[in-house]
Amino acid sequence: MPKPPVPRLTVITLGVSDMRRSITFYEALGFVRKMHATGEVVAFFDTGATVIGLFPWDQLAQDATLPDQPRPGAFRGMTLAWNCRSAKEVDEVIEFAVSKGAQRLKPSHMTDYGGYSGYFTDPDGHPWEAVVAPNIEVGEDRRVHLPD
Structure with a gap:
């Protein structure tokens, strides 16, 4: 019997209504665009x-x-997350995203699980959480490191 494939999440594809606007938004957040040959x-x-x-x-x-159609106007059952190293960074991320065209969904706040988070949406309403979560470390490499 062959070995099963190794599970991994490699790409999250977001459906957008205006490619140019969304490309501009994600570049403004600081994400580095690759494969420019695909144009829009x-x-x-x-x-x-x-x-x-x-x-x-x-x-x-x-x-x-x-x-x-119809495009959902309600919660889609998923969020994207931007894990941060501190509550101050959460606030900075949300304010930065809003300055680049995001809509604030929920102000930053202490969570009932001992974390700190707030929410914003991209131009198509995809929700993002900026968060500091207990026991989830964001390393110097800016990657999330989970305990075993």
């Missing part, structure tokens, strides 16, 4: 561990054989 057909950003991909919403839905 698809965009890839290095996140330090995985990749964020941007693809036109209707084409992504078609590719996944899902309906393009």
